Amino acid sequence: xxxxxxxxxxxxxxxxxxxxxxxYWRTTLVVFIAIAVVSLSVAxxxxxAGFWPILPFAGLELTALGVALYVSAVRGxxxxxxxxxxxxxxxxxxxxxxxxxxxxxxAWSEVLLEASFHRWYPSRLLIRSQxxxxxxxxxxTEEERLALADELQRCIGPMAARGVxx
Amino acid sequence: MTAxxxxxxxxxxxxxxxxxxxxxxxxxxxxxxxVLYMVFGLLMFFIGGAxxxxxxxxxxxxGLNLVDPHFFNQMxxxxxxxxxxxxxxxxxTGLANWLIPVxxxxxxxxxxxxxxxxxxxxxxxxxxxxxTLFLPGGAPAGGWTMYPPLVLQLGDSFPFxxxxxxxLGISSIMGSINIVATILNMRAPGMTLMKMPMxxxxxxxxxxxxxxxxxxxAGAVTMLLTDQYFGTSFFSAAGGGDPVMFQHIFWFFxxxxxxxxxxxxxxIVSAIIxxxxxxxxxxxxxxxxxxxxxxxxxxxxxxxxxxxVGMPLAGQLFFMYATMLVAVxxxxxxxxxxxxxxxxxxxxxxxxxxxxxxxxxxxxGGLSGVMLALAPVDLQYHDTYFVVAHFHYVLVTGAxxxxxxxxxxxxxxxxxxxxxxxLGKWHFWLSTISVNVLFFPQHFLGLAGMPRRIPDYAVQxxxxxxxSSIGGFVFGLAQLLFVYIIVKCVRGGQKASxxxxxxxxxxxxxxxxxxxxHTFETPPAVx
Numbered sequence: 001x002x003x004x005x006x007x008x009x010x011x012x013x014x015x016x017x018x019x020x021x022x023x024y025w026r027t028t029l030v031v032f033i034a035i036a037v038v039s040l041s042v043a044x045x046x047x048x049a050g051f052w053p054i055l056p057f058a059g060l061e062l063t064a065l066g067v068a069l070y071v072s073a074v075r076g077x078x079x080x081x082x083x084x085x086x087x088x089x090x091x092x093x094x095x096x097x098x099x100x101x102x103x104x105x106x107a108w109s110e111v112l113l114e115a116s117f118h119r120w121y122p123s124r125l126l127i128r129s130q131x132x133x134x135x136x137x138x139x140x141t142e143e144e145r146l147a148l149a150d151e152l153q154r155c156i157g158p159m160a161a162r163g164v165x166x
Numbered sequence: 167m168t169a170x171x172x173x174x175x176x177x178x179x180x181x182x183x184x185x186x187x188x189x190x191x192x193x194x195x196x197x198x199x200x201v202l203y204m205v206f207g208l209l210m211f212f213i214g215g216a217x218x219x220x221x222x223x224x225x226x227x228x229g230l231n232l233v234d235p236h237f238f239n240q241m242x243x244x245x246x247x248x249x250x251x252x253x254x255x256x257x258x259t260g261l262a263n264w265l266i267p268v269x270x271x272x273x274x275x276x277x278x279x280x281x282x283x284x285x286x287x288x289x290x291x292x293x294x295x296x297x298t299l300f301l302p303g304g305a306p307a308g309g310w311t312m313y314p315p316l317v318l319q320l321g322d323s324f325p326f327x328x329x330x331x332x333x334l335g336i337s338s339i340m341g342s343i344n345i346v347a348t349i350l351n352m353r354a355p356g357m358t359l360m361k362m363p364m365x366x367x368x369x370x371x372x373x374x375x376x377x378x379x380x381x382x383x384a385g386a387v388t389m390l391l392t393d394q395y396f397g398t399s400f401f402s403a404a405g406g407g408d409p410v411m412f413q414h415i416f417w418f419f420x421x422x423x424x425x426x427x428x429x430x431x432x433x434i435v436s437a438i439i440x441x442x443x444x445x446x447x448x449x450x451x452x453x454x455x456x457x458x459x460x461x462x463x464x465x466x467x468x469x470x471x472x473x474x475v476g477m478p479l480a481g482q483l484f485f486m487y488a489t490m491l492v493a494v495x496x497x498x499x500x501x502x503x504x505x506x507x508x509x510x511x512x513x514x515x516x517x518x519x520x521x522x523x524x525x526x527x528x529x530x531g532g533l534s535g536v537m538l539a540l541a542p543v544d545l546q547y548h549d550t551y552f553v554v555a556h557f558h559y560v561l562v563t564g565a566x567x568x569x570x571x572x573x574x575x576x577x578x579x580x581x582x583x584x585x586x587x588x589l590g591k592w593h594f595w596l597s598t599i600s601v602n603v604l605f606f607p608q609h610f611l612g613l614a615g616m617p618r619r620i621p622d623y624a625v626q627x628x629x630x631x632x633x634s635s636i637g638g639f640v641f642g643l644a645q646l647l648f649v650y651i652i653v654k655c656v657r658g659g660q661k662a663s664x665x666x667x668x669x670x671x672x673x674x675x676x677x678x679x680x681x682x683x684h685t686f687e688t689p690p691a692v693x
Contacts (some may be wrong), residue, residue: 024351027359031346037380038378043385051389051415053388054382057385069346069350072276073351074276
């Protein structure tokens with residue numbers, strides 16, 4: 001996964017989180033169609049010859065393949081942005097171009113790293129402000145998430161650490 | 167503007183999760199799963215090999231010597247199923263798991279949890295399959311091809327066999343879907359299809375084949391099940407069905423399956439030969455197109471397995487010529503490997519030795535394949551030891567030798583240690599000599615008329631069978647040396663550099679040895 005941090009100015013920090021992969025959707029579609037044409041043609045021919053049980057297996061498998069390709073392609077285009085300026089924290093999420101935005105007051109925001117309920121599961125990184133919480137970097141590795149939490153805590157941090165009375 | 171990236175050197179400090187079970191049972195890491203697949207494949211290689219030893223011991227002399235004929239049939243059937251679905255396919259999938267992400271600059275496989283599930287279905291499937299050895303009536307004994315009506319007479323092992331095949335099929339499909347999704351959606355920016363290493367190309371095409379033909383196998387075994395238990399007559403002549411149609415359906419799966427077992431080997435050898443010849447692979451594009459052509463042809467040649475069923479002349483001619491066509495792209499590949507070696511600065515480390523042996527011995531298997539493709543000749547060779555010799559040259563000196571070459575080639579990258587080169591060469595020469603002693607005489611046995619799948623034979627075949635069995639025992643023993651070399655390398659040895667081999671090219675060789683637990687979290691630069 002790629003974690004990118006861009007400093008726009010002295011007062012502004014900009015973090016971009018996105019998976020490390022180049023999605024070639026057109027190629028993916030071509031390959032999927034090629035597999036589907038071969039698999040369904042064969043299964044249909046056998047079905048016409050009376051050996052229909054091959055067809056549902058082909059359908060099931062192509063559905064699984066299609067879902068897998070779609071899910072992995074969508075994941076590949078996912079990105080999260082965190083923009084921290086002097087007074088606000090703006091979080092944007094979405095595919096390719098972020099389509100969901102949260103705006104928090106910097107003074108009333110905090111970075112939380114919640115341990116999972118069981119050690120088999122990863123931790124959760126949240127930015128919380130006035131009752132609202134947004135999870136970040138769910139697709140990162142544990143090490144990357146810890147590093148990002150550390151970076152975010154330095155610029156968002158508890159109010160006391162920033163010299164603001166709580 | 168600044169950019170902070172977490173490169174592989176950071177990742178080097180982050181190891182696997184603590185605890186044996188957390189690491190190995192629940193892992194979604196592609197390297198861990200690659201190791202699990204390969205260890206499983208090695209275990210199955212020895213189980214299947216033990217069955218082969220029973221077969222060769224029984225055939226050491228004419229007469230019924232060691233086991234009863236029914237158990238002998240169980241051994242031939244189970245040996246094939248274990249070696250195909252338990253040893254070779256998982257070993258290749260393990261190599262794919264380990265290598266594809268690091269060769270395309272991806273941090274992991276596209277669907278890591280499905281990857282874990284795909285692996286753990288394998289032991290479950292094989293527990294079912296191997297458990298049949300202890301059932302009343304024993305294990306499946308009708309041949310790995312499961313032809314009805316013979317397979318319907320198996321007794322208690324029949325439903326176990328069908329369920330095991332389904333489970334192993336699901337595992338293969340999930341593994342393949344993951345590989346397709348990874349190659350298509352996880353390549354580093356700039357890694358276009360025609361820049362991918364040949365191993366990745368070979369696996370993309372192999373995964374295509376698996377996805378295309380596995381529903382055919384699943385449907386075929388399901389129809390066997392419904393014929394047996396639910397009153398259908400898909401393959402029952404008494405109910406208006408057609409038992410020969412099962413052979414068509416099975417081999418429509420079975421022949422591409424043969425290529426599923428060999429295409430990844432082509433990819434491996436295409437990585438190793440340029441490294442030790444210190445030259446780029448000759449004709450990269452033609453290698454890609456040849457692999458794709460072989461895959462295409464694999465769909466239209468199934469009938470050559472059934473020339474003797476009473477096929478119309480037009481059918482025989484079609485399948486004969488179509489099968490002979492396979493020699494063209496295969497010849498392109500063999501030519502390209504030889505052209506890569508031509509005037510190269512060759513050195514002969516163990517992976518290169520296995521690769522050269524692969525090229526030579528696989529070609530022998532290919533040539534006997536051309537002989538078998540000739541319909542009038544096949545009528546004589548069908549179901550003889552000539553066929554056994556042919557497919558063992560393709561699958562042992564082809565697929566298995568390529569896996570051994572791959573293990574020696576990438577072992578320093580996996581473990582961080584160089585393997586013992588002297589012992590590696592011992593392993594190579596023992597294996598190569600013994601495997602030829604084992605399988606070459608079987609050509610003569612087949613040409614002289616010895617049928618396959620029999621526990622006893624006419625005394626005229628005694629000498630060649632004895633020679634073959636001796637070769638088999640030595641080959642089996644030599645593989646213990648292989649395990650010793652791997653264990654020794656895992657435990658220690660001379661430190662391997664990141665490049666490992668002087669002529670090695672590719673993204674995996676830019677990583678430290680051993681490769682860190684997490685790699686390419688930041689995309690590499692692809693030139």
